[in-house]
Amino acid sequence: MLLQAIANRPENSALDAANLSDIALNRVHDAIYLIDCDLRIKYVNDKACTLLGYNREGFSQLPFSAIDPELRDSDVVALWWKLSVRPEGITFTSHHRDSRGELIPVEVSSIGYTHRGEQHILCVVHDVRELRRQKEQQRLREKQMSLVVENSPDLILRFDLNTRCLYANPAVRNWFGLSEQEIHHKPLTESVPKGDVGLSFFKLVSKTLVDEKGAEQELTLLRHGKKRTLHVRCVPEYNLAGKLASVLAVGRDITPIRQTEEELRFAHQQLRMLAQNFEQDREAERKQLARDIHDELGQHLTSLRTGLSLLAMRAPQQTAELRGQVENLMGLVDSTIQVVRDVSTRLRPNxxxxxxxxxxxxxxxxxxxxxxxxxxxxxxxxxxxxxxxxxxxxxxxxxxxxxxxxxxxxxxxxxxxxxxxxxxxxxxxxxxxxxxxxxxxxxxxxxxxxxxxxxxxxxxxxxxxxxxxxxxxxxxxxxxxxxxxxxxxxxxxx
Missing domain, CATH: 3.30.565.10 (Histidine kinase-like ATPase, C-terminal domain)
Structure with missing residues (x-):
C-alpha cells in the first residue's frame, strides 16, 4: 500500500528526502531505498541504516550495485529497471552486502517512482533471515518428526476425506505385510483386513470424519496365527483455514499389557479362592473347636462340678476348712465353665x-x-x-x-x-x-x-x-x- 501511494504521486511533487520522512517511512519495519537511473542511492530510511550498518552519508557515496552485487551486470540492471517501472513492479529475492562485507538474504519489492521529473526506483527491502531461520527450524522439526514416525513401533496412518490412505509408516507395512504401493492412495476398504476388524476400523475412521472428534477402540485380530490386540485412536486434522483435511490413526499393540492384566486377574482370582478356602477352613475349624470345647470340655467340667457337689453333701462331718476348700473348687469350676462358654461363643456363637x-x-x-x-x-x-x-x-x-x-x-x-x-x-x-x-x-x-x-x-x-x-x-x-x-x-x- 505504501509503494502504491508513493508511486501514484503527481510528477510535479516537490518532496525531497526530508519530505519523504514525513510520510512515516522511518516507521516502516523494512528498509527503503530510492534509486535514480544511475543506480545512485538518493534516500534511505533508518531501517536501511540499521540493516546494512551505513549512515546516510555512507549510502550516498555508494552505488546500489555495491549493495546488491547482482546488479553489477548491465543486462541484469536493464531487465530489473524494465520490470520495476511497470505499474505492478517486481518482487524478488536477493542478497545485500552490509558494511562488514556479509551478505544478508532479503526480499526486494521494486516499483517505479517519478521524482522531480526523473524516473526513480523505490525499493522496499525485507530482511528474511528470521523467516529463513524459522523455515529451517520448521524443516528440522518436520525431519525430526518424520524420523520419529518412521521409526515408531506404533502403527500410524493418515486418510483423506474419502478415506484414501495418504500415508502409512513402516510399522503398518510390516504388520500387514504390504508394500507402500498396496496402501498408498488406496481406499480404506481395500487397505485393511477384511471381516469384523476391518469394518470396525472403517467405522472408527468414518465416525471421526463425521463427528470431527477423537475416537478410540480396541481391535482384536490374528497375526501369524496369534491373537493380538490393537488400541486404535483416530483424531481429526485441520488445514490452515480450519477445515477438516484428514484423519490421523495411531494403533498401538497392547497385547502384552492385556496378557499381563489377564495373568494378574487370574492371580487375583487364585488369591481370592485361596483366601476364601482359607476362611471357610478357618470357620469350619472354629465351628468344630467351639463344638468340642462346648460339648466335651464343658461336659467334663460339668461332671467335675457335680462330683464336687456330691462330695460336699456326702461328708457332712468334714471340717469347716475342708468344706471351704470344696466350695472354692466349685467356684473355680463354675468360673472355668463360664470361660469355656465365652471362648466357644467367640469362636462361633451357637x-x-x-x-x-x-x-x-x-x-x-x-x-x-x-x-x-x-x-x-x-x-x-x-x-x-x-x-x-x-x-x-x-x-x-x-x-x-x-x-x-x-x-x-x-x-x-x-x-x-x-x-x-x-x-x-x-x-x-x-x-x-x-x-x-x-x-x-x-x-x-x-x-x-x-x-x-x-x-x-x-x-x-x-x-x-x-x-x-x-x-x-x-x-x-x-x-x-x-x-x-x-x-x-x-x-x-x-
Missing amino acids: VLNLGLIPALEWLRDRFNKDGGCRCILVAPNEHTVVLDDASLTAAFRVVQESLTNVARHAGASTVYIIVKPEPDTLSIEVVDNGKGFTPGRVRKNAFGLPGIQERARMLNGEAAIVSARGKGTRVRLTFPLPAPRGGGEKQKGE
Whole structure:
C-alpha cells in the first residue's frame, strides 16, 4: 500500500528526502531505498541504516550495485529497471552486502517512482533471515518428526476425506505385510483386513470424519496365527483455514499389557479362592473347636462340678476348712465353665445355628450389654431370610467387624443394623452417627475394612463403605439371595 501511494504521486511533487520522512517511512519495519537511473542511492530510511550498518552519508557515496552485487551486470540492471517501472513492479529475492562485507538474504519489492521529473526506483527491502531461520527450524522439526514416525513401533496412518490412505509408516507395512504401493492412495476398504476388524476400523475412521472428534477402540485380530490386540485412536486434522483435511490413526499393540492384566486377574482370582478356602477352613475349624470345647470340655467340667457337689453333701462331718476348700473348687469350676462358654461363643456363637436374624439379635444384645453405644436392629421376620452356612457366617462376620469398628473408633451414640431382603439380593447396612473418617487415609496395616470387602467378594457381592469427617459411617453389604418366602419388616428394638 505504501509503494502504491508513493508511486501514484503527481510528477510535479516537490518532496525531497526530508519530505519523504514525513510520510512515516522511518516507521516502516523494512528498509527503503530510492534509486535514480544511475543506480545512485538518493534516500534511505533508518531501517536501511540499521540493516546494512551505513549512515546516510555512507549510502550516498555508494552505488546500489555495491549493495546488491547482482546488479553489477548491465543486462541484469536493464531487465530489473524494465520490470520495476511497470505499474505492478517486481518482487524478488536477493542478497545485500552490509558494511562488514556479509551478505544478508532479503526480499526486494521494486516499483517505479517519478521524482522531480526523473524516473526513480523505490525499493522496499525485507530482511528474511528470521523467516529463513524459522523455515529451517520448521524443516528440522518436520525431519525430526518424520524420523520419529518412521521409526515408531506404533502403527500410524493418515486418510483423506474419502478415506484414501495418504500415508502409512513402516510399522503398518510390516504388520500387514504390504508394500507402500498396496496402501498408498488406496481406499480404506481395500487397505485393511477384511471381516469384523476391518469394518470396525472403517467405522472408527468414518465416525471421526463425521463427528470431527477423537475416537478410540480396541481391535482384536490374528497375526501369524496369534491373537493380538490393537488400541486404535483416530483424531481429526485441520488445514490452515480450519477445515477438516484428514484423519490421523495411531494403533498401538497392547497385547502384552492385556496378557499381563489377564495373568494378574487370574492371580487375583487364585488369591481370592485361596483366601476364601482359607476362611471357610478357618470357620469350619472354629465351628468344630467351639463344638468340642462346648460339648466335651464343658461336659467334663460339668461332671467335675457335680462330683464336687456330691462330695460336699456326702461328708457332712468334714471340717469347716475342708468344706471351704470344696466350695472354692466349685467356684473355680463354675468360673472355668463360664470361660469355656465365652471362648466357644467367640469362636462361633451357637445362635448362628438358628439363622441370620437371631444371630444379629444376639449380636445387638451383646453390643448393648457392653455399653457405650445404643444398637438398634431393623430386620424382617427371622424366617424370611434363609442362608446356607457359609453365607450366614460371612454376613454375620461383616456385621460383627463393623460393630467392632464402631465400638473402637466411631465415638457414636447410636448404630443401626438394617436388613433389607430384595427379590434377588440381600442388603445389610450398619449405620452409625459417629465422627466418621476419610476412607483414603486408613492405616496401611488396618485390615478390618479390606476384610469386610473380601468377605463380600466371597459372597459374590460387594461392600460399600461411605464415610466423611463428622458425618458418621455407612457399611452396606449386598449379595445374591434367593427370592424371599414372605414376611413383613418389623423393628426390633433394644
